[in-house]
Amino acid sequence: MDGAGNQRVVTPEYMFFEAPRTRSYITGSEAANEAVRRANVDIAIAYPITPQSETMQQVGELYGEGYLKDYYRAEDEVGAFSAISGASRTGVRCLTASSGPGLMRGLEVIASWPGHRLPLVFLIMCRAINAPLSIQPDNLELGYMLLTGNIVLHAENQQDFFDYTLAGFVISEKCEVTLPVAVAVDGFFVTHARGWVEMPSAELKLPGRDGYSEAVPMIDNENPPIRIARDAPIQKSNFISYQMHAAWQQEVHAAQERARPWVARYLDELIEVTNPEAETMIVASGSAVSQSREALRRAEEMGTKLGLIKIKSLRPFPREELRQACRNAKHIIVPEFNCAGWLNREVRATLYGCADLHIADGPRVFGGITMPTEMILEWACPGKQGR
């Protein structure tokens, strides 16, 4: 079968902004899969782990239908992430995915992708890490991702998962970016639940990857090899090695910054603000945003207006946008689905010294349960939760 052969290449601008869309009621896994179908992916490398498996086995079916040129099940996550790094070096469009413990297992490789300047999309279906073992949705793993140099987008729902995945390939391969893009969602709540997703026709696909116009050329023996991999060993202790590593890492973070306009363009800004004039603002990412939307509705019924700032992009982090959006706020809460409060730390670091406001150290749920709306209300309007 030649699924891809029956598709028409369109520009990202047409795909994202102009193509007519129709609504489907599908799971998050299916939404990601539909994005991959339209993304002109060359190779996907999979390794099973709950709750990620469903998407990547569907991608395997796409390969069977001719939408991808290569696909296989790797020996483990380190093998999958290493191999996808090899494939990305050759200039083909690459996809891989994982969840919780699998992500942690492959972290050495994940943290080296940005330094090797490897465009690819990495789907993260969040799942609890640490012990005791749990397959439930808890997104502590994203706290580790924030330090790796990857672009990290956090989808709220099935629609986001479709849009961010498709946009991820385009952002990743922009010349001034040339970095991997991780697209995360909370497992089960999004991956295994259905929601309405508006999608352009499956007969459309993005243009293929053009490795010749990226910041660091691919290794194909058709153009001069200048990747860091070919440079003389830099691990010895001398000032050349310090300088090389420092310069290269600074450039990775500069590339993250240069991704901002593209993230803003294709994700419709890095944040979304509801009720910007409210004195109490909820700052959230992922499916905590959906729970917060319900809290806003309930609070309004009680006569209280709460604000909501949805963080779409964790890296680059929307620092200026957050400061602007919080300029009227007196009280901020940060609902999260993990015990460490990584988003809370980001918010505190961003707003420190910028405004006279109180930032609550929560609320948080962990271990995989969803956050009750009542809990958000208890933190947002103490004593007025209206039970």
Added chain:
Amino acid sequence: MALRTLQVAPGFMRFMPKEYQDLVENGPFGRQVKLSDVGTFKEILEEHPMCEGCAMAFFIRLALMGLPNPEHTIMVGTAGCGRMALSQAAIPFVYGNYCDTNGVATGLKRGLAIRFPEQDKDVVVMAGDGGIADIGFSQVMHSWFRKEKFTTVMLDNEVYGNTGGQESGMTCRGTMVKMAPRGKQFDKIDMLGLARTAGVAYIARLTPANPSRVVSTIRKAVLVARKIGPSYVQVYTSCNIEYSIPADKVLDDARQVEKERYGYLEIVSEEAGAYLESVAAEGGEGR
């Protein structure tokens, strides 16, 4: 086509270092060089920071002469001594993370096959005994099980040389090295047997004692990987520092080890053998 990557605009050629001009004009690219031609062509690897008398550096130099098409070859390595020479060579070298050689090589080979279906692009992993048999073991074995079409070369110096002489899985039983204070407690890992079990199409064991055999073995291994399936070459490269071999006795040691326990061995699948015969019949150097 790939030779273009070496060439510079004609007007700039005279500003390039003599070494570079030599590589463009007399390199082994796009033609078959022989060991007996040494001195008449610019080698892919000449200067390197390896220790005086290093057998591994000598082997790598010979192995690079064996590549059938260096202009279309990508090398993959990992932490260890070998990569210090390989990263100085005049062909692309990928140095990724610990344990990842055969995963990275898998991705490279498959990606190149997608982009260049009509042009053979060879991928050769060259890493140490620690990189192949210890930390990289899983990826090596699985690349063989999957029948990935690239060559794996183990530079077996029977020790972690670059980190200062610790025991590896390929160290001989009873040997006293760092991290084996009472001598190694178990046998050298039988990677050749494991390669055979995994169905590797071409397997060879050798030492650098016979240079022309190094060149022809690498050539066969790369040709088989190109058309038939995975190939594995395991070479004793010693470590004259950790095993206290005088620099001028390194090849004597190689000859002695070859005689005692590291004799030349080839295990060739039926299909690989037939293919090499056909290459030889066409005038290539398959045999």
